[in-house]
Amino acid sequence: MGLVTISDIQAAADRIKGAAVRTPLLRFDDGLWLKPESLQPVGAFKVRGAYNALARLTEDVRARGVVAYSSGNHAQAVAYAAKLFGVPAVIVVPEDTPRVKVEATLSHGAEVVQVPMALREARAAELVAERGATLIPPFDHPDVIAGQGTVGLEVIADLPDVATVLVPVSGGGLISGVATAVKALSPATRVVGVEPELAGDAAESLRVGTLIRWPAADRARTIADGLRAEPSELTFEHMRAYVDDIVTVSEEQIGEAVGVLARRARLVVEPSGAVTLAAHLARPSSGTTVAVLSGGNVDPEVFARYL
Amino acid sequence: MGLVTISDIQAAADRIKGAAVRTPLLRFDDGLWLKPESLQPVGAFKVRGAYNALARLTEDVRARGVVAYSSGNHAQAVAYAAKLFGVPAVIVVPEDTPRVKVEATLSHGAEVVQVPMALREARAAELVAERGATLIPPFDHPDVIAGQGTVGLEVIADLPDVATVLVPVSGGGLISGVATAVKALSPATRVVGVEPELAGDAAESLRVGTLIRWPAADRARTIADGLRAEPSELTFEHMRAYVDDIVTVSEEQIGEAVGVLARRARLVVEPSGAVTLAAHLARPSSGTTVAVLSGGNVDPEVFARYL
Numbered sequence: 001m002g003l004v005t006i007s008d009i010q011a012a013a014d015r016i017k018g019a020a021v022r023t024p025l026l027r028f029d030d031g032l033w034l035k036p037e038s039l040q041p042v043g044a045f046k047v048r049g050a051y052n053a054l055a056r057l058t059e060d061v062r063a064r065g066v067v068a069y070s071s072g073n074h075a076q077a078v079a080y081a082a083k084l085f086g087v088p089a090v091i092v093v094p095e096d097t098p099r100v101k102v103e104a105t106l107s108h109g110a111e112v113v114q115v116p117m118a119l120r121e122a123r124a125a126e127l128v129a130e131r132g133a134t135l136i137p138p139f140d141h142p143d144v145i146a147g148q149g150t151v152g153l154e155v156i157a158d159l160p161d162v163a164t165v166l167v168p169v170s171g172g173g174l175i176s177g178v179a180t181a182v183k184a185l186s187p188a189t190r191v192v193g194v195e196p197e198l199a200g201d202a203a204e205s206l207r208v209g210t211l212i213r214w215p216a217a218d219r220a221r222t223i224a225d226g227l228r229a230e231p232s233e234l235t236f237e238h239m240r241a242y243v244d245d246i247v248t249v250s251e252e253q254i255g256e257a258v259g260v261l262a263r264r265a266r267l268v269v270e271p272s273g274a275v276t277l278a279a280h281l282a283r284p285s286s287g288t289t290v291a292v293l294s295g296g297n298v299d300p301e302v303f304a305r306y307l
Numbered sequence: 308m309g310l311v312t313i314s315d316i317q318a319a320a321d322r323i324k325g326a327a328v329r330t331p332l333l334r335f336d337d338g339l340w341l342k343p344e345s346l347q348p349v350g351a352f353k354v355r356g357a358y359n360a361l362a363r364l365t366e367d368v369r370a371r372g373v374v375a376y377s378s379g380n381h382a383q384a385v386a387y388a389a390k391l392f393g394v395p396a397v398i399v400v401p402e403d404t405p406r407v408k409v410e411a412t413l414s415h416g417a418e419v420v421q422v423p424m425a426l427r428e429a430r431a432a433e434l435v436a437e438r439g440a441t442l443i444p445p446f447d448h449p450d451v452i453a454g455q456g457t458v459g460l461e462v463i464a465d466l467p468d469v470a471t472v473l474v475p476v477s478g479g480g481l482i483s484g485v486a487t488a489v490k491a492l493s494p495a496t497r498v499v500g501v502e503p504e505l506a507g508d509a510a511e512s513l514r515v516g517t518l519i520r521w522p523a524a525d526r527a528r529t530i531a532d533g534l535r536a537e538p539s540e541l542t543f544e545h546m547r548a549y550v551d552d553i554v555t556v557s558e559e560q561i562g563e564a565v566g567v568l569a570r571r572a573r574l575v576v577e578p579s580g581a582v583t584l585a586a587h588l589a590r591p592s593s594g595t596t597v598a599v600l601s602g603g604n605v606d607p608e609v610f611a612r613y614l
Contacts, residue, residue, distance in 0.1 A: 021331050026346055038573045039333055039343075262610075266345045266603030268573035296573030300614040303569075307607040 001237050004142050006184035009149035009177060012048070015055040016150060019084055020048045025158045025290065028265060032280055032289050033162075035155060038269050038296025042108075044226075045151055045174055045294050046077035046138075052147030053136050054081045062087050065133040069120040071097040072226055073295050074138040079110035090133065092124045139173025140232035149177025155290050156185045163287025166276035168294045169193035169202045169246055170227040172235030178292065179242035190285070193239070193246035194275040196222035196254060202231050202239065203246035211236045223251055223302070226272030226295060253278040259306035261293070270298040308544050311449050313491035316456035316484060319355070322362040323457060326391055327355045332465045332597065335572060339587055339596050340469075342462060345576050345603025349415075351533075352458055352481055352601050353384035353445070359454030360443050361388045369394050372440040376427040378404040379533055380602050381445040386417035397440065399431045446480025447539040456484025462597050463492045470594025473583035475601045476500035476509045476553055477534040479542030485599065486549035497592070500546070500553035501582040503529035503561060509538050509546065510553035518543045530558055530609070533579030533602060560585040566613035568600070577605035 021040050025033040037045035054062060065088035068078040075091045082089035089110040093102065094117040105112050115123045128135050137144065151174065155165055165182055167175040179191040195203050198221040201214040211231060219228045231239065239246075249257075254271045257278035261269045269277075276291035328347050332340040344352035361369060372395035375385040382398045389396035396417040400409065401424040412419050422430045435442050444451065458481065462472055472489055474482040486498040502510050505528040508521040518538060526535045538546065546553075556564075561578045564585035568576045576584075583598035 021333060024328050024331060024346070026328060027348055036346075039331070041334060043573050259607075262575050263607055266350050266575040268569050268575060300566075300570055304611045304614050307611050 001234060002142070003238055003241060004145045004149065004177065004180050006181060008142065008146040009153055009181045012052040012146040013150045013153055016048055016051050016147060019051040019081065020150070022154065025155070026265060031284060031287070032291060033159060034265055034267070034277070035151060035290055035292045036267055037151065037292060037294050038267055038273055042073060042076035042080050043296045044073035044077065045148060046073045047080055048150050049144035049147035049173060050074065050077035050136060051081040051084065053141060053143040054085055056143045057134055061134060065089060065131055066136050067092065067124050067127045067133045068136050068138070069093070069124040070138055071101055073297055075105055076108065078136050079105050079108035083109045090127050092120050092127070094120060138229070139171035140234050145173050145177045145235070145238065147177070148174045149181045151292060152178035152181030153185070156182060156189070159288065159290060160186065161288060162186070162189050162290050164190045164192055164285040164289045166192050166194055166279055166289060166291045168227060168272055168275050168292065169195045170272070171229040172202060172231040172239055174292070174294060175243060176235045176238030180238060183242045190244045191242060193243055194279040195246060195248050196224045196227055196275060197248040197250055198222040199224070199227050200248040203248050205231065205236060206239055206243060206246050209240070224254055224272040224275060226270060227275065247279050247283070249275050249278040249282060253282055255306045257281060258298070258303065262303070262307055267293065268296045268298065268303060269293045270295050271302070308541060309449070310545055310548060311452045311456065311484065311487050313488060315449065315453040316460055316488045319359040319453040320457045320460055323355055323358050323454060326358040326388065327457070329461065332462070333572060338591060339598060340466060341572055341574070341584070342458065342597055342599045343574055344458065344599060344601050345574055345580055349380060349383035349387045350603045351380035351384065352455060353380045354387055355457050356451035356454035356480060357381065357384035357443060358388040358391070360448060360450040361392055363450045364441060368441060372396060372438055373443050374399065374431050374434045374440045375443050375445070376400070376431040377445055378408055380604055382412055383415065385443050386412050386415035390416045397434050399427050399434070401427060445536070446478035447541055452480050452484045452542070452545065454484065455481045456488040458599060459485035459488030460492070463489060463496070466595065466597060467493065468595060469493070469496050469597050471497045471499055471592040471596045473499050473501055473586055473596060473598045475534060475579055475582050475599065476502045477579070478536040479509060479538040479546055481599070481601060482550060483542045483545030487545060490549045497551045498549060500550055501586040502553060502555050503531045503534055503582060504555040504557055505529040506531070506534050507555040510555050512538065512543060513546055513550060513553050516547070531561055531579040531582060533577060534582065554586050554590070556582050556585040556589060560589055562613045564588060565605070565610065569610070569614055574600065575603045575605065575610060576600045577602050578609070
C-alpha cells in the first residue's frame with residue numbers, strides 16, 4: 001500500500017492557500033503551544049483535506065460534482081470546498097441529523113439527502129453512479145491525508161525544535177498526514193495520537209501492531225463525537241510507519257480541557273478537538289509540545305456545561 | 308501635538324515580532340473578516356502597545372522596572388511584556404479587584420499593589436519616584452499607540468482592498484494606531500470606531516469636533532468593561548485626523564454579538580471586543596469589512612449568558 005509522501009503534502013499546501021487559514025501557534029504555557037484548527041472555515045481541519053481532494057480532480061470530473069456521507073465536519077468541509085470551486089455537492093446524512101447541522105450544510109449551497117443511517121453508504125454510491133459524481137471519503141484517501149498533513153508542515157515551519165506533536169485520532173486521516181510531514185522534516189520530533197478511552201481502538205491497534213476493530217456502539221459512548229470513527233488499512237499503515245504512540249484520556253479529562261481552552265485560551269473547541277490538551281494536562285511531555293485542536297463545532301449547551 | 312507616523316508603527320511591528328501573535332483574518336461571511344486579537348498572549352491587543360513601549364526604553368531605564376495602574380487587559384500586558392524582558396513590573400489595582408484578575412497578574416511574575424480606587428494614580432506615581440521605574444500608560448503615549456497600530460498594518464497586508472475597518476473605542480489607543488496605519492497605506496479605506504451607546508463619549512466628541520467628557524459613572528453602565536475609559540487629547544487628535552466615523556451599539560446588540568462569535572466563529576470574545584461585530588450586524592457596510600475583536604477576557608458566567 002503506497003503511503004503519502006512529503007512531496008504530496010507540500011503540493012497540497014500550495015493548493016489549499018486561500019481556502020484554508022494558515023493557523024498560528026498560540027502559546028498556552030512555557031511548554032505548550034496550541035494549533036487552533038477550530039478557526040478554519042467550517043470550524044475544523046477537514047477543509048484542508050476536502051479542498052485538496054477536490055483540487056486534485058480534473059476539471060471535467062469535478063464539474064460533475066462531489067458526494068460525501070457524513071453528518072459532521074467532513075460534510076461541511078466538502079460542501080464548503082465545492083462552493084469555492086463552484087461545483088455541486090450532495091451530502092448524504094442520517095435522517096436523525098440535527099436540523100442545525102443540516103442547515104449549516106445547506107448554507108454552503110450543498111444538496112442534503114436524508115436517509116436511514118444504514119443506507120448512507122448505498123445511497124451515496126447510487127448518487128455517484130447516477131450523476132458521475134466523485135465520492136470524497138472523510139479520511140481513507142491519499143489526497144485527503146495529504147491535505148491534512150499541511151497541519152504538520154505548518155507546525156514544523158513555526159516551531160522547528162518541537163519535541164512532541166499531539167494529534168486527535170479517529171479515522172486517522174489527520175494524524176497520518178501530520179506524522180508523515182513531521183517525520184520527514186524533523187525525525188526526532190515525537191508524534192503522539194490521542195483518543196478517548198471509550199474509543200481507544202487505534203491505541204490498542206498500534207500497541208498490538210494490527211488493526212483491532214471495536215464495535216461502533218462502544219465507540220459511540222464518548223462525548224467526543226468526532227472521534228468515533230475507526231482507522232482504515234491505509235491510515236493504520238501510516239500510523240504504524242510514523243506514529244510513536246497513542247494515548248487515551250477520560251471523558252472527565254476531555255470536558256475539563258474544553259473548559260480550560262475557553263477560559264485560558266479564549267477558544268471554543270469541541271470535545272474531540274480538546275483531547276490533546278487533556279492528554280497534556282494529564283501527563284505533560286518533556287520539551288516543547290504542540291497540541292493540535294482539530295475543531296470547534298460543539299453544541300452551545302454542551303459547551304456551556306464545561307465553562 | 309505630534310501624531311504617531313506610519314514609520315513609528317512599522318518600527319513597532321519589527322519590535323513586537325515574537326512577543327505578539329501575527330493574528331490571521333478569519334472569514335465570517337461574504338462581506339466580513341474578523342481580526343481576533345483575543346488570541347494574543349494575555350487575551351488582548353494590549354500586548355502590542357505594552358511590549359513596544361517597554362522595547363523603546365533604554366536598557367538601564369527598563370531594568371529599573373515598569374509600573375501600570377489598571378485592573379484590566381493593560382495590566383496583564385505590561386506584566387507579560389516585563390516578564391519577556393526580565394524586568395520587574397508593579398501593577399497598582401483597586402482594592403476590590405476580583406481575585407482571579409490579581410492572580411492572573413501575579414502569574415506573569417508582576418508585583419500587585421492593591422489600594423483604594425481613588426489612590427491608584429498617586430500610588431503609581433510614588434512607585435515611579437521611589438524606584439526610578441517607568442509608568443506605562445494604557446493609551447496616552449505615542450509608543451503605545453504605535454504598538455497598537457500594528458493591527459492596522461496587518462489588516463492592510465492581508466486584505467489590501469478592505470473597504471471598512473471597524474475598531475472598538477475606549478481611551479482610543481487602538482483606533483489611533485490602526486487609523487494612522489490604514490490611512491497611510493490605503494487612504495480610501497474607511498476607519499470606523501465603535502462604542503457602546505452607554506459610553507458613547509468619543510462618538511459625541513468626534514461629531515461635535517471637540518473632546519466631550521462624560522461622567523465616569525455614566526460610562527461605567529455598559530457591560531463592555533474595557534470600553535469605559537475616555538480618550539485623551541493625544542488620542543482624540545489622532546481620531547480627528549484619521550477616523551471617518553464612530554458609531555454606537557446597544558447593550559443587547561453587544562451581548563448578541565458575543566454569542567454569535569462563540570457559535571459561528573468559535574471565539575471567546577469579551578463584550579468590549581464584540582462591539583465591532585455588533586455594529587456590522589446592525590448596519591452592514593458595503594464592501595469588504597474587517598471587524599477588530601480587541602480581546603477575550605470575559606467572566607465565564609457572563610459569557611455563558613450569551614451562548
